[in-house]
Amino acid sequence: MSSLTIPPPPCLQKRLLVPHRYMFGPGPSNVPTRILEAGAKPVIGHMHPEIFEIMNDIKSGIRYVFQTQNKVSLAVSGTGHTAMECAIFNTVEPGDSVLVAVNGIWGERAADMAERIGARVNTIVAPPGGYLTNADIEKALSKHSPVLFFLAHGESSTGVLHPLEGIGDLCHKYNCLFLVDSVASIGGAPVYMDQQGSHNNVFVCVYVFVCSQIIS
Template sequence: MFDIQRYPQINPPQRLLMGPGPINADPRALRAMASPLIGQYDPAMTGYMNEVMALWREIFRTQNRWTMLVDGTSRAGIEAILLSAIRPGDRVLVPVFGRFGHLLCEIARRCRAEVRSIDVPWGEVFSPQQIEDAIKRVRPRLLLTVHGDTSTTLLQPLDELGDICRRYGVLFYTDATASLGGNELDTDGWGLDAVSAGLQKCLGGPSGSSPVTLSPRMEEVIRRRRRVEQGIRNDSHYDGDDEIIYSNYFDLGMIMDYWGPERLNHHTEATSMLFAARECARIILEEGLDNTLARHALHGRALAAGIQGMGLDTFGSPAHRMSNVLGVVIPAQVHGEAVRQRLLEDFHIEIGTSFGPLQGKIWRIGTMGYNARKDCVLQTLAALEAVLNRLGLKTVQGAAMQAAWDIYDSAGR
């Protein structure tokens, strides 16, 4: 007989998630998820979908009509855009400065693209000139970028790349999963053709919904493929497979038809996640997007000052550091995983490790979304200092806290 008592009600331990994401979701987003379910064509539901589109246009800083959600984690948004935009044989250029540039290369290859990449050492970013030189050399159809790469904690400047892409007729995409809501991103002002994100970092929600926005130029590219595929189904003239979108679920043309006034059936919308995405955007706009960006910058500065105050080094160029994730060089005197384990077990605080060439070399500490707060920063600094001293790395007691307080005091906080 099956013993159901072996499977009690889920009761996860309380954690303060101060890693590179996910973070503790804002309680208001979690409450929104607990709202009653309604049918996908209920007028209330389609009204909420329209509200989501309007709210997220403000977050992305765009007038794009097609600003909506792709159901799934942030990677779902990436795959939907790349699968819908890339034709087999298309040449794409990927500037790689961390783990998630390699991810874009992998997904593009699965889309049957001809992938060309350029690389800098982890800890650096690209200059606009380096990317323009590569575009002139490679002549890609698409430029695929990562805005903020949490593996290196650095932010790639994008503001000059839109003009470069326009000069050479290149479609411009960025993965803003780790940056949107905590770092400046101006979709229209920077000339981005497509952007995707996820709720679980600066946006203050749970993982499971990917906001995306598409420019009119990107919409036309996707719609053109959509029309050709419809022609195949109608047995009209067709002489190749370069226009087939090799996914039904991630076909953005079909998703646009679902989110648009036609409301053509495509999938059953993830209602509870839509409620969460709506509330995440609403919370940010209630605070004011500029204020949200400033909040992330303040708490990021306070964390960095505290880390340096206890004598630790930060990783990467300060000029290109993300506001919401800090790389901390692991001191030679301690074992990085032992520190993380003690923080989790004794303080219920999670910080991140790293991978690739940075494996075992840095911790990644996040101050983002709902956790971009003074109490979270001070609690993490105090706990980290205590653990380091317990494991044999002596610091000046209280120096980290004083350095962080100095930042807050200077900001009137």
């Protein structure tokens, strides 16, 4: 250790102290004790048999929270942005047409992501604090024939909960994937995934344990 010329900083020699704070915004949020305790469990390897059981339990929980029986319900450990990128980058090829509903900053963010991979991105923009009708959405789907339609369910920048009813069926009619960002809504507002058009493809991003889901 004599070759270390930079001494350990004093902060590393102290106990980490994190205060209790009440957080009532769209995020970050207070975490229930049961979840904090789960995070303090021992680390085990990704090939230990117990981990497969835990992963299966997580998948069952995801199916419950999304109200779906689809077995391809996956947890991606990362942030909401991770899930958005995971969903967009795995469904869109350069040159593909992508339609994004912009009802706040999360639509803008999704449009940026799709543009960065070279998609042809079109947007339908809701008035500030407003939402889009199914007629607006159908008109744009028919005009742009996208492979993917993105919509923020809980648009945390405006506080709007966008209705989802009937949009899955529209995406099915126009043969495109439906990507729903429910980062700020899941658990607070129901997402009835299996009612979004049973032959449709739906992805949903969720917060903390970022979830992507495909219904085929």
